[in-house]
Amino acid sequence: MRALALVEPGRVEVVERPDPEPARSEVLVRMTGVGICGSDLSVFDGHREVPGAPWVLGHEGVGKIVEVGGEVTGRHVGQRVVIEPNYCCFTCASCRAGFTSGCENRKIVGINVPGVLAEYVAVPAPFAWLAPEGLATEELVCLEPYTVGAAASSRAEARPGQRALVVGTGSTGLLLVVHLVERGLETWFVEPAVDRAELAVELGARPLGEDADLRFEQVFETSGTVPGTELAVASAAPGGAVTLLGLATDPAKIVPAMIVRGRLTVRGSMIYEHPGDFAATTAAPPRGLGRVVRCRFTLEEGQEAFLSARTVAGKSWISLGEEGAPT
Ligand SMILES: [Zn+2]
Ligand SMILES: [Zn+2]
Structure with a gap:
């Protein structure tokens, strides 16, 4: 063969x-x-x-x-x-x-x-x-x-009506957008590549632009980058969940007090x-x-x-x- x-x-x-x-x-x-x-x-x-x-x-x-x-x-x-x-x-x-x-x-x-x-x-x-x-x-x-993203969403207990942010819209991020939009979450994304951003918009998500001070009950990091990870933690609303799917391997700067004061749940989601x-x-x-x-x-x-x-x-x-x- x-x-x-x-x-x-x-x-x-x-x-x-x-x-x-x-x-x-x-x-x-x-x-x-x-x-x-x-x-x-x-x-x-x-x-x-x-x-x-x-x-x-x-x-x-x-x-x-x-x-x-x-x-x-x-x-x-x-x-x-x-x-x-x-x-x-x-x-x-x-x-x-x-x-x-x-x-x-x-x-x-x-x-x-x-x-x-x-x-x-x-x-x-x-x-x-x-x-x-x-x-x-x-x-x-x-x-x-798609199942990788759906498992992350289920571990994070994402619910219809919640506000979600997807950081990075490579194929995992895009499929996660499909999942969250179909599940009835109001979904935003961050993505520097123009054509990937356009595709995310076609799938029903909004780019995080002028509304950059928005905070989210559900944040999913799929870029696997240090800035993406830092942005993910900083974007969570009080009591929110930050779910990391990307595999950044360098240390990121995260202020622990932000997690404590924000009562955030930061979780790794593996396959x-x-x-x-x-x-x-x-x-x-x-x-x-x-x-x-x-x-x-x-x-x-x-x-x-x-x-x-x-x-x-x-x-x-x-x-x-x-x-x-x-x-
Ligand atoms: Zn794969
Ligand atoms: Zn085993």
């Missing part, structure tokens, strides 16, 4: 790989589409270490089941699935406490186990979610990053918990996913897809064959 692999920092190539054999607890998926996101780009750039090269990339995957392992129940050949690309162990202390996002043995697809940018992928059955009906492949590739968060988003997907997708590439155009993904507003994805007609 063909797959898209990182051969050296900054360069991907189509490589040949043996077809995977599903284990008894796995399903074999013929991939149809894979989204590209920030963590793929940090691997592409060589900023995030992977076990070797060539290394098959990608974790936001959609496909169709073509084979089912002997022990699998509830999954059948022909079903369309969305992959939850973080395989937790179910046995460590964190998993047993219900926090699979903190699993000590977590298999992170595309990071410590090979990615899904391949024609065939063997997936543990509980992590192959039945795709909601009526969505095209390009919408389904957004479901994993999602298995199985609740994917169960929720696959059962009730939002309507606006397709509006975040902008660029479609083939496997052969992988290099171009990775080089342009950071500057494109909205999500880029790679189509692997079968067209994404809604089912």
Whole structure:
């Protein structure tokens, strides 16, 4: 089979790989589409270490089941699935406490186990979610990053009618805007890139401009920058929640008294918990996913897809064959 692999920092190539054999607890998926996101780009750039090269990339995957392992129940050949690309162990202390996002043995697809940018992928059955009906492949590739935002919103207990600020509208931020607007929050955003800002407006959010002295009951930081993190904390209304999704790694200047006097809750939100968060988003997907997708590439155009993904507003994805007609 063909797959898209990182051969050296900054360069991907189509490589040949043996077809995977599903284990008894796995399903074999013929991939149809894979989204590209920030963590793929940090691997592409060589900023995030992977076990070797060539290394098959990608974790936001959609496909169709073509084979089912002997022990699998509830999954059948022909079903369309969305992959939850973080395989937790179910046995460590964190998993047993219900926090699979903190699993000590977590298999992170595309990071410590090979990615899904391949024609065939063997997936543990509980992590192959039945795709909601009526969505095209390009919408389904957004479901994993959408779930990251939806999990953050649910951890923050965001409610209809609240005022929300999203800092950064890369694809995670845009999908979070989709979620918050559909959920009935009055949503503002901060984004320096003009085309991303325009897209956020199209999705129903308002730019934080003249009303910059507004304060928000819900603030979500997705830029992963120090100024973004500082702005997020400074923008919360008294009693508000500040939820950090971005992974800024440098120290930020935050005045502790501001958190105390403002009675703020500052929380880190790491991916999602298995199985609740994917169960929720696959059962009730939002309507606006397709509006975040902008660029479609083939496997052969992988290099171009990775080089342009950071500057494109909205999500880029790679189509692997079968067209994404809604089912
Ligand atoms: Zn992602
Ligand atoms: Zn675990």
